[in-house]
Structures are given as structure tokens and as C-alpha cells.
Amino acid sequence: MQDPTPAADPRIPVTLITGYLGAGKTTVLNRLLATSEAGHVAVIVNEFGEIGLDHDLVSEATEEMVLMRSGCLCCTIRGDLVATLSDLSRRRAKGQLSFDRVVIETTGLADPAPIQHTLVLDRAVAARFLLDGVVTVVCAATGMRTLDAGFEAVGQVAAADLLVLSKTDLVAPQALAALEARLRRLNPAARRLRADHGGVPAGALFGPGVLRGDATPSQAHDWAGLAGTAELRPGPVPGLATTLPVPADAGGRLPDSLSGLSGPQPTGGAALHPVLLSTAPAARHDDRITALVATLEDPVSSEVFGLWLETLVWMSGADILRFKAIVHTTDDPHPFAIHGVQHIFHPPVPLRHWPAGDRTSRFVLIGRDLDRALLEDSLAFLREGPRSPDDPDARVVLHSLDARPS
Known part of the structure; x- marks a missing residue:
């Protein structure tokens, strides 16, 4: 007799999106907020000004939160990440907010490891949220120079479950192949996704770090x-x-x-x-x-x-x-x-x-x-x-x- 299929995890999945300055995270985040194809997403950013929200797609805005016509929402970190996640969870439980998952955007120089630690080690957070994976955005046009210039960018690539190559339409095939070979050398465990003309299917970003017990x-x-x-x-x-x-x-x-x-x-x-x-x-x-x-x-x-x-x-x-x-x-x-x-x-x-x-x-x-x-x-x-x-x-x-x- 086979074991029953594992029950779905009731916790809210959290995806970290990181990438060096100018990698193209803003384009990815705006696409998430503009569409409901992957469900309602709560995006946590450091500053609203950094993401450049399309005001035509905003249905309601306060000092700390923006609700989009797609049903997604965007909020800033207030105090620390634990407080922000706890507030989102509390308001969701009360029916004040509706979202299916959370995306956390890190700054260009940020190491994703401390956020990963918070999601796993903080008992209150870990009881309500599940780390879904780390997505690192790499600019195909400037990726080689970025990796040469700073170890932070190399570390972000190494920490990824999914590597999204942005602006691939701006580089020659040989240059793109060389960058992909380098990324594979740095992180053979990560899946890679090309984002031609900035297009990334929202659902493709979710779940790269999760493995269920019924996996083949x-x-x-x-x-x-x-x-x-x-x-x-x-x-x-x-x-x-x-x-x-x-x-x-x-x-x-x-x-x-x-x-x-x-x-x-x-x-x-x-x-x-x-x-x-x-x-x-x-x-x-x-x-x-x-x-x-x-x-x-x-x-x-x-x-x-x-x-x-x-x-x-x-x-x-x-x-x-x-x-x-x-x-x-x-x-x-x-x-x-x-x-x-x-x-x-x-x-x-x-x-x-x-x-x-x-x-x-x-x-x-x-x-x-x-x-x-x-x-x-x-x-x-x-x-x-x-x-x-x-x-x-x-x-x-x-x-x-x-x-x-x-």
C-alpha cells in the first residue's frame, strides 16, 4: 500500500527576489503586481520609489501599502521583516487583506541568507510562512562585468534556486552562451530562465526551492x-x-x-x-x-x-x-x-x-x-x-x- 499524497502545506509561500543593481528586478516585480495569473501576490520592498509602480494600475494607496487593480499589493518594510510579515499575516487572517503568496525584494547589494534565516528560525514567522525559493535576476547585457566587479553578485548567483536572465534580447547569442556557462559553473543546482524583452511568466518564478514528499x-x-x-x-x-x-x-x-x-x-x-x-x-x-x-x-x-x-x-x-x-x-x-x-x-x-x-x-x-x-x-x-x-x-x-x- 502506497503512502498517501502529502497534504498541502497551509503556510504562505515566500519567494525572495534578489539581483545586483540594474539587473531588472523592477521589471519582474511590476509584472507580478500587474497581473493575477499567479494569484494575488504581496510584494515587500524597501521603498516604493525603487520599484516605480505604474499609477494607472493602482486602485488604492496609503503611506505604507499600495493595492493594485490586479488584486496584488505592495508594501514597504516597517521596522524589520518579522514585524512586516506578522502584520500581513494578522490582517490576512482578519480578512482585511487577500493574498496567496509573498515576494520579498532585496536591495542590490543584499545577501539573501539573513532573510532565509528569519523565515526558517523565527518560530512565529516559520509557523505561518514557508520559504518557496530564492530567485536571482541577472542582466544578460552587464552580467559578466557585474560578476567581475563584486563578490556580492557572485554570492547572489550561488544562493539562487532559479536564475532569471533579463534583457537577453540585447546581447549576441555567443555572449549569452558564455554568461550561461559561467552561471552554471557558479551554481550548477539552479534552474535558468531567459526573460526575452522582460517577459517572465509569473508562475515560473514560484516553487523552485520546494520539494514535496511525493516527488518523482x-x-x-x-x-x-x-x-x-x-x-x-x-x-x-x-x-x-x-x-x-x-x-x-x-x-x-x-x-x-x-x-x-x-x-x-x-x-x-x-x-x-x-x-x-x-x-x-x-x-x-x-x-x-x-x-x-x-x-x-x-x-x-x-x-x-x-x-x-x-x-x-x-x-x-x-x-x-x-x-x-x-x-x-x-x-x-x-x-x-x-x-x-x-x-x-x-x-x-x-x-x-x-x-x-x-x-x-x-x-x-x-x-x-x-x-x-x-x-x-x-x-x-x-x-x-x-x-x-x-x-x-x-x-x-x-x-x-x-x-x-x-
Whole structure:
């Protein structure tokens, strides 16, 4: 008997939209506010003046909120994000406002990680809102220069679940292909969407970071950024420590050791050879990014995996920009999906609709200034190490990792 389909999450989905100055976020946000095709959306911005609302589409306006004829609304952050979200939730519950989801726009230089932390760690917020994903808008015309000029832009790309390339109609095909190759090198886990002439279907922006328990292997691989990796070819990667799996089309209960995760996170995982992502020289900011996609062919004890994860997060958590994994354990015939940023992890999601013959774990790690040798040591431990955390080898290996020179 199959498990029932997971019930829909009653919380309000929240999407973060980020991107460097001039990337085209304003166009994306105005389209969201002007149409009801994706439902009624509440957009939170820093200042109304920054978004340039079309006054012909405004039905009602106050000092802190603008209601659009589409049924969407736009408001500014009052005090802090927690207060703003709490106010929106309260007024929605009273029937004073009607919206189906929230979009938060960050400033051009903002790191999305603190907002992600708020949505996951603040109990009152997490009870009412669910992080739906991070969308980073990249200008196709200026993206290369932007990535060269500031690490903030590189970090925003690395943190994304979805990359929207704006103004693609303004650049030559060769230039666009080069930018897309660079974005893929920085963040192989993110889906990419071209926005010709500023057009982005509103629904395409939502849900890139969410994976349901009834997901198929194809959907799970797409969520983790593992679909289509078989097209890559071997070769050196200048300035990058990148490992990718061979074809990603091969072929339970929540582990107790991971049920409390909302703070630790891992680094990498691979039993396979490096693969070329791009032959173009990496820019100096790109050099700081490690994008690791890897596989683990045999199931591992959930306790060992949890110990490995906690140890690596303790050592490198602040520099983990994105982690996604589909993990098979010896404790359950079904895998689970887990993802997080820095020290903050979302609850693992058991994947019940998984073919019995596929027991390969898959990892995606994107980090900043990570220790390559440390990653390789940790992967060797996870891949070949003890089957139980009580095995003396586990403590010896992890102690040696903890004691590495700083």
C-alpha cells in the first residue's frame, strides 16, 4: 500500500527576489503586481520609489501599502521583516487583506541568507510562512562585468534556486552562451530562465526551492540541479574545485539523527571524477566559489551521515552558500531530501515514490573559500568509513578533521 499524497502545506509561500543593481528586478516585480495569473501576490520592498509602480494600475494607496487593480499589493518594510510579515499575516487572517503568496525584494547589494534565516528560525514567522525559493535576476547585457566587479553578485548567483536572465534580447547569442556557462559553473543546482524583452511568466518564478514528499526521481533531480549532468565532458577547471556525477538518469521515515536539523550543514560528497564545466578562465571572484556535485553509490547510516553533516557545518557552515542532497540510508528503503544555507537547514523530506533499484545518494554543495583537501577527506570518510558512529574509526577521522590547521 502506497503512502498517501502529502497534504498541502497551509503556510504562505515566500519567494525572495534578489539581483545586483540594474539587473531588472523592477521589471519582474511590476509584472507580478500587474497581473493575477499567479494569484494575488504581496510584494515587500524597501521603498516604493525603487520599484516605480505604474499609477494607472493602482486602485488604492496609503503611506505604507499600495493595492493594485490586479488584486496584488505592495508594501514597504516597517521596522524589520518579522514585524512586516506578522502584520500581513494578522490582517490576512482578519480578512482585511487577500493574498496567496509573498515576494520579498532585496536591495542590490543584499545577501539573501539573513532573510532565509528569519523565515526558517523565527518560530512565529516559520509557523505561518514557508520559504518557496530564492530567485536571482541577472542582466544578460552587464552580467559578466557585474560578476567581475563584486563578490556580492557572485554570492547572489550561488544562493539562487532559479536564475532569471533579463534583457537577453540585447546581447549576441555567443555572449549569452558564455554568461550561461559561467552561471552554471557558479551554481550548477539552479534552474535558468531567459526573460526575452522582460517577459517572465509569473508562475515560473514560484516553487523552485520546494520539494514535496511525493516527488518523482526526475522532479527531485531537477530540484537538486542534477538533471542533465551527463552532457558534461572531462577536463581541467581553472580555479574551481568541481566534481560532477556521470548520468543522473539511473535507474522512509525521517532519520532520527536528522530530525532536529535546523542549523548544521554539510560540504560536498563524491566518489566520482572531476568534470569540465567551462574552459573559460575563472574571474577572481569566481575563484572563491567551490561548486561540488557528487554521488555516493552505497547507502550510509543516517547516524553517520548526521555526524558527518554536523562536523562539516561546525567547520565551514558560514561559507556554505547552498546545499542540496538526496540521501539514501541503511535505515530506510526510501531516500530523503535535505537542503540549507550556512548553518540553517530545512526539515528533511522523505521521498516515498522512489524506484527500489536506485540507492545512489546525490549531493550539491556551493561554498565560499572552502578547503578542498578537507572536502576530499570528509568525502572519503563518508564513502568508505564506518557504518556506525560508535565505530572508533568515525571518531578518529572526524577528530582529525576538527583539528585541522586554521
